[in-house]
């Protein structure tokens with residue numbers, strides 16, 4: 076059985092990393108136009124670097140939680156097809172041990188050169204003076220996908236959705252496309268769809284379970300692995 080899992084900010088909420096649209100979420104404290112668009116970066120690169128430097132620091136201080144660890148256990152023990160697509164830019168899935176993983180919105184701990192396109196690890200903080208190790212231009216930006224930019228790995232994700240037998244959405248409000256359309260895409264391809272979320276997002280799933288990810292995800296992984304022949 077081929078499984079595709081989509082995670083959002085809700086899976087990292089219990090690790091202390093904020094969500095975007097819940098009460099107190101990032102977009103209730105920062106106008107996303109200023110800190111998560113190419114136009115915002117062009118207008119005020121110092122503000123945007125400060126915003127991502129702060130998120131990078133919080134990410135490094137955070138720890139994977141039981142939900143990340145359960146998905147890493149599934150990655151290690153599931154003998155069928157498995158792809159974990161995350162909208163999150165934190166590295167908690169990697170640190171928990173997930174391998175079959177794609178970051179469709181990029182990664183906080185990576186840098187991208189706006190001049191030559193080179194990517195690499197983001198050292199500590201980035202600033203407007205940070206020089207690209209590849210071309211030397213002071214043109215580094217966080218390697219995250221901003222609104223209006225094309226998410227990464229879309230062909231590989233579409234192929235996995237077309238082959239999916241089960242699609243599971245965890246900790247995402249389903250507000251942002253193209254990720255918000257994955258459940259329908261997988262359903263059209265014949266997959267069963269399951270949502271594990273603090274509260275049902277209201278999108279159409281064959282089954283929806285409500286509760287914190289650290290409770291729902293380990294229980295669901297245990298259910299799946301104990302039924303694996």
Ligand code: APR
Pocket residue numbers: 082083084085086088089094095096097100162163180245246247248249250251271272273274276286287288289
């Ligand atoms: N356990 C499970 N789900 C939770 C928890 C929790 N402990 N806490 C919150 N949630 C759920 C909320 O109910 C909500 O549905 O997580 C979801 C968070 O939704 P958003 O804040 O919209 O985050 P997300 O869906 O990841 O946003 C998608 O929008 O801003 C862009 O690029 C950004 O990747 C992000 C994308």
